[in-house]
Amino acid sequence: MAKAETLSSSSAPLLSVQTLGRSFRLGGGGLFQPVRSLQALQGVSFELQAGRSLGVVGESGSGKSTLARLVMALDTPSQGQVLFRGQDLHRLPAQQLQALRRDFQMVFQDPYGSLDPRQRVLQIVTEPLQVLPDPQTGHRASRAEMHERAGQALADVGLRTADLDKYPHEFSGGQRQRIAIARALITRPALIVADEPVSALDVSVQAQVLNLMMDLQARYGLSYLLVSHDLAVINLMCDDVIVLQAGQVVEQGPAAAILHRPEHPYTRALLQAVPGQARTLSFPTEATP
Amino acid sequence: MKPAPDLAPGREAVPHAPLLRVRSLQVELPTARGWARAIRDLSLDLDRGQTLGLIGESGCGKSLTALALMGLLPGQARVSGSVQLQGQELLDLPEPAWCRLRGARMAMVFQEPMTALNPVHTIGRQIAEPLQLHLGLDAAAARARALALLERVQLPRARERLDAYPHELSGGQRQRVMISIALACGPQLLIADEPTTALDVTVQKEVLDLIGQLVREDGMGLLLISHDLGLMRDRVDRVMVMYGGARVEQAATGDLFARPSHPYTRGLLAARVRLGLARGQRLQTIAGHVPELVDLPAGCTFADRCPQARTVCAQQVPPWQDLPGPTGLAVSGPAMAHALACPYSEPAVREMQDGQS
Numbered sequence: 001m002a003k004a005e006t007l008s009s010s011s012a013p014l015l016s017v018q019t020l021g022r023s024f025r026l027g028g029g030g031l032f033q034p035v036r037s038l039q040a041l042q043g044v045s046f047e048l049q050a051g052r053s054l055g056v057v058g059e060s061g062s063g064k065s066t067l068a069r070l071v072m073a074l075d076t077p078s079q080g081q082v083l084f085r086g087q088d089l090h091r092l093p094a095q096q097l098q099a100l101r102r103d104f105q106m107v108f109q110d111p112y113g114s115l116d117p118r119q120r121v122l123q124i125v126t127e128p129l130q131v132l133p134d135p136q137t138g139h140r141a142s143r144a145e146m147h148e149r150a151g152q153a154l155a156d157v158g159l160r161t162a163d164l165d166k167y168p169h170e171f172s173g174g175q176r177q178r179i180a181i182a183r184a185l186i187t188r189p190a191l192i193v194a195d196e197p198v199s200a201l202d203v204s205v206q207a208q209v210l211n212l213m214m215d216l217q218a219r220y221g222l223s224y225l226l227v228s229h230d231l232a233v234i235n236l237m238c239d240d241v242i243v244l245q246a247g248q249v250v251e252q253g254p255a256a257a258i259l260h261r262p263e264h265p266y267t268r269a270l271l272q273a274v275p276g277q278a279r280t281l282s283f284p285t286e287a288t289p
Numbered sequence: 290m291k292p293a294p295d296l297a298p299g300r301e302a303v304p305h306a307p308l309l310r311v312r313s314l315q316v317e318l319p320t321a322r323g324w325a326r327a328i329r330d331l332s333l334d335l336d337r338g339q340t341l342g343l344i345g346e347s348g349c350g351k352s353l354t355a356l357a358l359m360g361l362l363p364g365q366a367r368v369s370g371s372v373q374l375q376g377q378e379l380l381d382l383p384e385p386a387w388c389r390l391r392g393a394r395m396a397m398v399f400q401e402p403m404t405a406l407n408p409v410h411t412i413g414r415q416i417a418e419p420l421q422l423h424l425g426l427d428a429a430a431a432r433a434r435a436l437a438l439l440e441r442v443q444l445p446r447a448r449e450r451l452d453a454y455p456h457e458l459s460g461g462q463r464q465r466v467m468i469s470i471a472l473a474c475g476p477q478l479l480i481a482d483e484p485t486t487a488l489d490v491t492v493q494k495e496v497l498d499l500i501g502q503l504v505r506e507d508g509m510g511l512l513l514i515s516h517d518l519g520l521m522r523d524r525v526d527r528v529m530v531m532y533g534g535a536r537v538e539q540a541a542t543g544d545l546f547a548r549p550s551h552p553y554t555r556g557l558l559a560a561r562v563r564l565g566l567a568r569g570q571r572l573q574t575i576a577g578h579v580p581e582l583v584d585l586p587a588g589c590t591f592a593d594r595c596p597q598a599r600t601v602c603a604q605q606v607p608p609w610q611d612l613p614g615p616t617g618l619a620v621s622g623p624a625m626a627h628a629l630a631c632p633y634s635e636p637a638v639r640e641m642q643d644g645q646s
Binding site for chain 1: 346347489490492493494516517518519520523557560561562563564566568569570571573574575578579
């Protein structure tokens with residue numbers, strides 16, 4: 001693994017997704033029935049440089065979450081490749097993939113459903129360390145080391161070491177999302193895939209969590225692949241954006257350009273539908289209020 | 290669709306009384322740690338043809354207010370104060386009387402259309418049920434009326450959909466069905482609790498357009514509950530901001546956004562993620578956490594998070610008073626005054642006005 005890291009030059013992308021596709025079989029395929037399938041994702045290609053953030057925008061069923069799962073190697077593509085530091089995640093031997101997983105972690109939408117209610121914060125946050133051995137030493141961290149790393153991760157997200165002994169139910173939604181971020185941070189990943197990380201949170205809590213995510217990016221040079229339906233969040237957090245509709249990329253490029261001068265009608269429709277923000281849009285809209 | 294007072298049950302209504310009049314509503318709920326004061330001293334007025342938004346974050350009491358108005362609070366809840374619908378006091382009504390009211394004179398649209406609809410009954414049957422129950426229609430007439438309602442909420446292929454089950458519809462279509470059920474008996478008050486939170490933005494816009502259109506056509510009063518400030522700005526005449534189970538500010542919508550005056554309202558508006566922000570710009574936050582309803586401070590519930598708090602704030606409940614100055618952008622009517630529960634916000638308001646002029 002370490003070799004691959006040194007090989008990759010500074011201009012090589014951290015993540016490169018090439019003509020990625022995923023179809024799901026819906027049934028059929030009997031003697032006289034044709035196979036029915038759903039193309040959830042088709043021909044998606046993009047690159048993400050280290051330290052930058054890419055937003056993935058689209059509505060329900062557009063393939064956003066399918067893309068996130070493929071990038072996290074939680075699902076297998078039907079076509080195309082996901083290259084992380086030049087290595088095809090879906091062709092790597094299981095053990096190497098497992099070792100590489102330390103470098104890309106995920107934060108989920110629901111801070112209530114994504115933390116095991118029966119585990120203490122210490123167990124939750126150190127889970128990636130328990131599962132994934134250290135690539136340098138090849139063995140798992142000691143208890144003392146885990147405790148220290150967990151305390152550091154909690155400090156990074158603005159929680160206290162004393163919180164390690166508590167259970168998820170003792171925390172608010174925003175604090176739980178901080179715990180989920182601490183869990184993702186503990187292996188010091190280069191990439192965090194965040195699927196709607198703030199959409200379940202209140203306005204003032206959203207602001208805290210987004211500020212935290214920006215601070216962590218500045219501190220650790222993280223890259224985010226941020227899946228969101230909220231264009232204002234994408235605008236704040238992302239350098240580049242891809243817009244997905246029915247599994248295909250309809251628009252792709254720098255976030256500032258796309259959100260201010262959308263070319264595709266679907267992107268325009270998404271922007272116009274954002275409540276309370278029609279008046280902040282600079283591009284000409286058909287329906288003038 | 291003109292409401293038919295002769296058909297509508299519960300004719301106890303006083304003719305010229307306001308549609309909804311809430312005074313000093315107080316709701317307490319039992320918890321493991323004692324009684325939680327979930328709603329404190331809430332008063333509001335809503336007339337026919339008016340739209341009022343209740344806004345606030347989780348636990349501020351906005352959804353509980355809706356449940357209290359609909360008589361749907363859990364049985365152990367302690368409720369006091371007054372809720373009048375067209376002059377008729379509702380809080381002391383027995384359950385059978387509530388059942389005659391709900392769906393008939395007041396109706397509610399919930400956040401999650403999938404769980405609010407019964408998965409084992411057809412759409413047609415679920416719309417027909419209140420028609421048969423409240424209006425005494427027979428099955429055939431109820432079905433015909435159900436079809437008319439589905440057409441009114443612009444559900445495509447309405448006739449086929451009468452025999453469809455909820456899982457066969459998309460989220461937006463299910464919410465249209467929920468709205469048709471709410472409207473079935475021609476209610477005068479419609480309460481919509483986060484009606485579009487679970488929907489995609491483009492579908493959200495369609496559903497809110499539909500609710501707005503129906504409310505205007507029928508001259509209903511609309512109480513719209515949401516955490517989404519942008520949505521409020523587009524959809525209601527008046528907004529009431531809630532925090533810690535109490536109202537903190539109320540104004541005509543344009544006025545509230547132009548001169549947010551309670552420190553909490555200002556914090557909330559400043560914390561919003563908006564499209565106009567620059568990449569990486571830090572968001573303003575409100576320090577601290579939402580208070581525990583079980584042990585609220587004696588005074589202002591926002592005091593411990595308030596950048597302008599004085600010693601007295603934690604000790605005395607702040608008075609509810611009108612904001613001095615023009616009420617400017619009010620649409621009409623006396624209920625448009627800009628009022629708030631903070632006596633110390635004046636200087637900041639003046640500052641903001643100066644900044645604008």
